[in-house]
Amino acid sequence: MPSCRPITLAAAVLALALAACAGPEAEAPIADATASPAPVTESAWTLDPAASRLGYVSIKAGEVAENNRFDTLTGSVAADGTASLDIDLASVSTGVEIRNERMRDIFFAVADNPKATVTAKLDPKAFAGLAVGQSLTRPLTANVTIKGASSDVATEVQVTRTAADRVLVVPTAPVIISTDMFGLTDELGELRAAAQLTSITPAVPVTFTLVFRRG
Numbered sequence: 001m002p003s004c005r006p007i008t009l010a011a012a013v014l015a016l017a018l019a020a021c022a023g024p025e026a027e028a029p030i031a032d033a034t035a036s037p038a039p040v041t042e043s044a045w046t047l048d049p050a051a052s053r054l055g056y057v058s059i060k061a062g063e064v065a066e067n068n069r070f071d072t073l074t075g076s077v078a079a080d081g082t083a084s085l086d087i088d089l090a091s092v093s094t095g096v097e098i099r100n101e102r103m104r105d106i107f108f109a110v111a112d113n114p115k116a117t118v119t120a121k122l123d124p125k126a127f128a129g130l131a132v133g134q135s136l137t138r139p140l141t142a143n144v145t146i147k148g149a150s151s152d153v154a155t156e157v158q159v160t161r162t163a164a165d166r167v168l169v170v171p172t173a174p175v176i177i178s179t180d181m182f183g184l185t186d187e188l189g190e191l192r193a194a195a196q197l198t199s200i201t202p203a204v205p206v207t208f209t210l211v212f213r214r215g
Contacts (some may be wrong), residue, residue, distance in 0.1 A: 008134070051209075072091035086173045129168075133160075140156070165213055166213050169208075169210040180202065
């Protein structure tokens with residue numbers, strides 16, 4: 001079964017993705033060449049949940065791999081580069097309802113911890129030159145909080161500007177995360193016992209596709 005770490009990574013990625021969105025605005029027509037230029041105002045960017053995906057692979061009994069995902073993600077990047085991502089932990093989807101229930105009730109305890117939160121501070125100027133169709137690879141460190149525990153997560157993502165008002169973010173490689181970063185080893189043990197498994201690997205590879213739109 002999975003650990004909470006997919007959340008961590010997703011959020012971190014989201015932060016960088018939105019930073020890329022802070023690229024150049026569409027040029028406005030010049031009304032008067034002698035007039036003073038209007039101040040540049042950056043727009044906020046929001047995650048497109050219908051086009052975004054966050055998944056991970058869990059391994060049980062030492063050799064059985066299973067795909068999992070979170071179906072509900074929300075996020076934004078403010079004009080000043082402050083990025084945030086919320087992951088609805090109740091939206092975990094393992095492909096089997098009883099496993100979903102165990103993840104929600106035992107592992108995440110969603111009644112008291114409904115979401116995981118990721119925050120990061122970005123430099124919008126670093127992505128100002130990203131043209132439509134152009135990609136950029138950058139490292140990113142974000143702070144993730146889940147069940148009251150916080151941890152910094154580092155990763156690398158590729159940001160592609162697919163349109164003037166749209167940005168795609170994917171990892172350069174699957175990110176490996178484990179339960180110990182958030183003190184979830186005991187919860188993993190409870191999950192293993194409930195499922196009557198010999199083992200559940202505490203580390204999982206995480207993948208994601210995040211799409212952001214302006215406004």
